[in-house]
Amino acid sequence: MVYSPSVAIVILNWNGKHHLEQFLPSVLSTNYGNYKVVVADNASTDGSVDFVRSNFPKVEVVVLHQNFGFARGYNEALKRVEADYFMLLNSDVEITPGWLQPMVELLESNDRNAACQPKILAYKNKRLFEYAGAAGGWLDAYGYPFARGRIFDVCEEDHGQYDTTQQVFWASGAALLIRSNVFRQLNGFDEYFFAHQEEIDLCWRLQLSGFKLFCCPQSIVYHVGGGTLPRGNSKKTFLNFRNNQIMLAKNLPWPEKWWKIPFRMALDQVSALKGLLSGDGGYFIAIIKAHLAFCRWCIFHKRTKRTYPLAPIKSLHGICQGIIIWEHFVKKKTRFSEIINVDN
Template identity: 55%
Template sequence: MKKIAVVILNWNGVQLLEQFLQSIIQFSPEATIYVADNASTDDSVSYVKAFFPTVKIVQNDSNLGFAEGYNEALKYIDAEIFALVNSDIEVTENWLRPIIETFESEPQTAIIQPKLLDFKNKEYFEYAGAAGGFIDKYGYPYCRGRIFETIEKDNGQYNDNREIFWASGACFFIRSAVYNELKGFDGTFFAHQEEIDLCWRAFNKGYKIKYNHKSVVYHVGGATLQQGNPKKTYLNFRNSLLMLTKNLPKESLYKVLILRMILDGIAGIQFISKGKFSHFWAILKAHFSFYSLFSSTYKKRDKTQSTKYYNVKSIVYNYYIICGKIFVN
């Protein structure tokens, strides 16, 4: 059996650890459990030491965010498989077994996502990853079970094991050898879409990303940064442009970037019309940050980029014009 480490990144999340850590310990006998702490100022570390002495703790010197927080912590963890798990995840019995079996039987599979359901409404998929992620021709991410704000009920329609384009960072399994080959997450992202960037880079190198419905977890979502937070808007808009700059095929790079920046402007106008001025400024700030990072980001591009990265030409067109509210393969 492959050596697996379940690594929970934590920052001031003692209440989430109190709520969810026990289920991870109970249902993960195959794994070593770690809490990677991003310099919390609450009682997170002392709580884990007092109540869960078998859990190993890796302490970062500062709050490095999701991307660099994992990069730093994983330097000190020895395992063949990293299971990167948000602190607001509830796991279920035997959740690891289907994942381990897939890694053992499919050597080209590098990354796996379980079925991600909503902790607050367990019959429905969860926004962050649902039944596996894809992107369209213009780099907009969406999931089987979630397109923009439309979230499907889990009726077994995605009870399959299949290739996807990206796996959710909420519960993200990756071979440590591949993680190290790709040099981990891009720390520039801090948080949001760094897992899509990592999957895209793995895809460009010929690795497979899979979804396995037999492994089921429940995600609270937004427990550390709420959906309506302008910082979330800033990170999502900026990081999307950074991700496209790194991974799009060269022949379509500038055309797509210009189109996306125009669409970002339209989104900003919509925020103004709704009185959400802080989100408009967040988009503006995201663009200026992107301009300052463009040159250094462009230098990170791999030598080759696959042209077969998207599932549909435009999910925006499908969703808003022809009302395609659910995933179509």
């Protein structure tokens, strides 16, 4: 009998009954020999828990007593789940036949392969890469995230141009397969983040700890995207800008940190001013609040002790040495392959 590592597909839900009704049946059709499905509910008020228990009795349900957000929500839920691998999956994802096996095989091929994501395409237009991860996440040297197949808000059509398995800087939290022991070794997500960019922070810490991350394009899923906080929402803007600064402060070594963070804050202020001049006062205020919140974090937040050394960002996989905003907004490059050699 062939051994199959156990996989827990864990869906974190908050008032997403409509997504569970639509997409949970596809998840339950997963063709893999040793898996279970867990719905972790972040104190929903839309009847999600009763719906799952009534209609999907094989699905395990973990009930959390309040909305902990993405980061702490998963941390709390996964304390109650046992498996060799955790497959963190958004509730608005449609899977495809055989999606899980290639990712498990990739991670099983080497003990240092700690996490990976599938190729993520848009549910509403299956020819396009989806914003949240596309074909694997990269970072520029100043902390701006982008992905193979997605530069800022521009998502490419999928023509198989990123169909090679590649190491990446970060794997999307929308569909993230990770070794359970490694997730626990690094204490999971940083709960201060609440939501947004917590998976990038985790992946950064994984690399600093000597692990590798991949996109596995042999696996394909379709993601609706947007979630509970669609792009353009002021709270989402606040969390993205605040968390990005915290991530830099946590993971950059001092020779880079002391100048890159002020430089990034200056670039953020330019973006905020541009938003204000274009009539988006909410965007401007959200960035100002994010910077103030970051300053409070620097002063008051208690740091946890690291078990790994920091390293120059250029020494890590999935890093663009330039400034992605210059490449995109000034030089007008809209495709990943125009900025990074696709063989990387």
